[in-house]
Amino acid sequence: MPLLAITRLTLRQFLRSKSLLVVVAIGFFPVIFAILPHFAGQELTLRDLRRVLGNVIYLGLFAGTLLPLATLVLSTSALGDEIEDKTLQYLTLKPIARLQIVFAKFLAILIVTIPIILAGLVVTWAVASWGRLDDMRDMLPPMLAGAVVGVLGFGAIFMLVSLFIQRALLVGIFYVFIWETALSRYLPGIRSFSIRHYTQSTFVRLLDDRAIRLDGVAALPTIWITIAVIVVVCLALATWRLRSMNLE
């Protein structure tokens, strides 16, 4: 019951916050890019259209920049806002395990972020594929699966960061643009330490289209295990932090 009560509370916090509009705006931003091919002078070949949606929109724009930004907003506010507003004590001064608080918050992040992100992707796919839906159908499930992997990883990391850093949102934005967008794209060693790489790898592996390629793509078992480890470690560290931190 405490777990559900905290999850419900957090969902209500999210649903009344302006941050939710930011997440929706970021989640649906790729739709703009999905429209552009329809205004090209001549109709794109199916191969080119798949490259635009797969390489440019999903691998280039969505996985490394938009997905982490959208996840960042709610992940840092789930516990960060409670610390800033000094309302966290209403949860911590209760006979409930700290893990329950952390898990309930993480659950709320997933419940709100995943549907918004997936809805944005579905619309993006539908707009880009308009008129050729049957030929493009196989791209949608890998896109959605990759997004879920990304939300899990980014959500756990950003929620943890918000327990250590007061301005977690700013730090997160810095991280997204420097680490996930710039460094991990060009430095192969860093790639395997970026969530972006696992999002992209999930998409590429599940799609299995020769036209859509990725350097050093991770195997699916590696992806699942890595993301599971990241989530477990982040939740464990967040639990420890919540237990030991001072609440002014």
Next chain:
Amino acid sequence: MQTQTQSPPTAPVVPEAGAHTLPDGVPSFTSGGPATIELDKVSKWYGDLVAVSEVSFAIGAGVTGLLGPNGAGKSTTLKMMAGLLAPSAGTIRIAGESVRGKPAVYRRFGLVSETELIYPFLSGREFVTLNAQLQKLPNVREAVERAIDLVDMQSAADRKVGGYSKGMRQRIKVAGALVHDPDIILMDEPLNGTDPVQRAQLIRLIRDLGASGKTVVVSSHVLVEVERFAQNIIVIVNGKLAAAGDFRAIRERIDQHDHEVRIRASDPRRLAATLIGQPLVRSIAFDAHDRILAQTNDVRAFYRFVPAAAQRAGVRLYEVQATDESLTSVFSYLVER
């Protein structure tokens, strides 16, 4: 420093195994019974700033007032007692146990914090229900209604907390802290922002809680308030224990020092003319906002006298309150003594 033991209240709280005994000479308000809350040389510092310095005392059942000027270290002490802050040095035991890292202790524990914010999108009833659910109470609805009744908030319980006055927020916070019927209750300035009627209700509730055998610690910077509900007072000034004991003894010592009282009235000049010449008024001045600043050597008699004098002069009173500077001066005087 004065230490005094009061006559035993009903049904004292019995600490669990492992109860600790503080050294002789440490202020102890345990009614001869076991201590529920023990602080042993507790300090808290932030870099070079010392917020609380080597504070020790033991508290048992009944109401204990934690008195001191703003910024004295009362809230920091209460937060350490609640486990929100880790002491930099010293130990705190609640019912014989350390609080931090042991959430199970909070079954017996209620804190009314000084924080203004409550989730503004919840109604008062939803906020109290949240507290009851997080306490894993078997009969949430019954507990919630009982707690809301305690603070007389039934009529406003379904309104959003965001629309509450400060006094209403204080009362719903009290309801949230009491919903699980804890036997240890910490309240940080619970009377802040309450109107006279709400204040009287809360004071009655605090006294009832103490009389029923619960351990209640209430912080305040207003002595005349604290003495209405607390048998014992612990005075903290500049992070140090300045005095501890029966409120009458401390009041006598405080009364030996002049107080400055600020009065806001509809016609301050006419009221001042009435006050000048009274034996308990040492001097009268006006501040930049045309409020009366009266120096008095008997603040209690002065508080009784002013409303009557205002009525006689046909002046409406808006505020009668000791100034913060005056309180700091009075409490510092205790330390010097």
